[in-house]
Amino acid sequence: xxxxxxxxxxxxxxxxxxxxxxxxxxxxxxxxxxxxxxxxxxxxxxxxxxxxxxxxxxxxxxxxxxxxxxxxxxxxxxxxxxxxxxxxxxxxxxxxxxxxxxxxxxxxxxxxxxxxxxxxxxxxxxxxxxxxxxxxxxxxxxxxxxxxxxxxxxxxxxxxxxxxxxxxxxxxxxxxxxxxxxxxxxxxxxxxxxxxxxxxxxxxxxxxxxxxxxxxxxxxxxxxxxxxxxxxxxxxxxxxxx
Numbered sequence: 001x002x003x004x005x006x007x008x009x010x011x012x013x014x015x016x017x018x019x020x021x022x023x024x025x026x027x028x029x030x031x032x033x034x035x036x037x038x039x040x041x042x043x044x045x046x047x048x049x050x051x052x053x054x055x056x057x058x059x060x061x062x063x064x065x066x067x068x069x070x071x072x073x074x075x076x077x078x079x080x081x082x083x084x085x086x087x088x089x090x091x092x093x094x095x096x097x098x099x100x101x102x103x104x105x106x107x108x109x110x111x112x113x114x115x116x117x118x119x120x121x122x123x124x125x126x127x128x129x130x131x132x133x134x135x136x137x138x139x140x141x142x143x144x145x146x147x148x149x150x151x152x153x154x155x156x157x158x159x160x161x162x163x164x165x166x167x168x169x170x171x172x173x174x175x176x177x178x179x180x181x182x183x184x185x186x187x188x189x190x191x192x193x194x195x196x197x198x199x200x201x202x203x204x205x206x207x208x209x210x211x212x213x214x215x216x217x218x219x220x221x222x223x224x225x226x227x228x229x230x231x232x233x234x235x236x237x238x239x240x241x242x
Contacts, residue, residue: 005132009148011119025229027081038124050078063098165196197228
């Protein structure tokens, strides 16, 4: 089983949206995927994945022992094969030992566990880092996000994370014409992580995430996410053209 942590330096880079959509495409390729949201107090995965109003227990209930992990698992009605454990609306401590125990318990039932961490390098990040076999950094092409992403990347490299990959999100034709960041190569060089995908600025993606509806298959963002999923599975796929 593969355990993938999805991280960022600063908030607002689209990390949770990417987690849901990437999990959905991996599920569409035949994988059984569990997405665990660790961002307590800033819950959003339930809306993006379409399970809002369907959850009874959350990750805090599981990690503190109020219920077994399977009781908190909710299948997404939008994306077959994708299941979710949501974060609580407030509070909730994430510890390395409890999360490792949960991942071990879920291992027989899923091919991939994705851990949607909180922004920065607090307790959710540290716990996910102890469990993950691969890290995805979701960043936007702006100096602050890239600088903070480098700090996160360095922390992951120093902990001997086996694989660290970069996803640059919200890229448009005008992104590199405004001068703050020169090009994609500058993003890669700043963060010092191997690029695995570029996601375009996409109204369709924003609407799907905000309304809790499925991402249309005929938009460029869908193709870009699907390409990332295929690369994670070992295929050699070119970047989507912006």
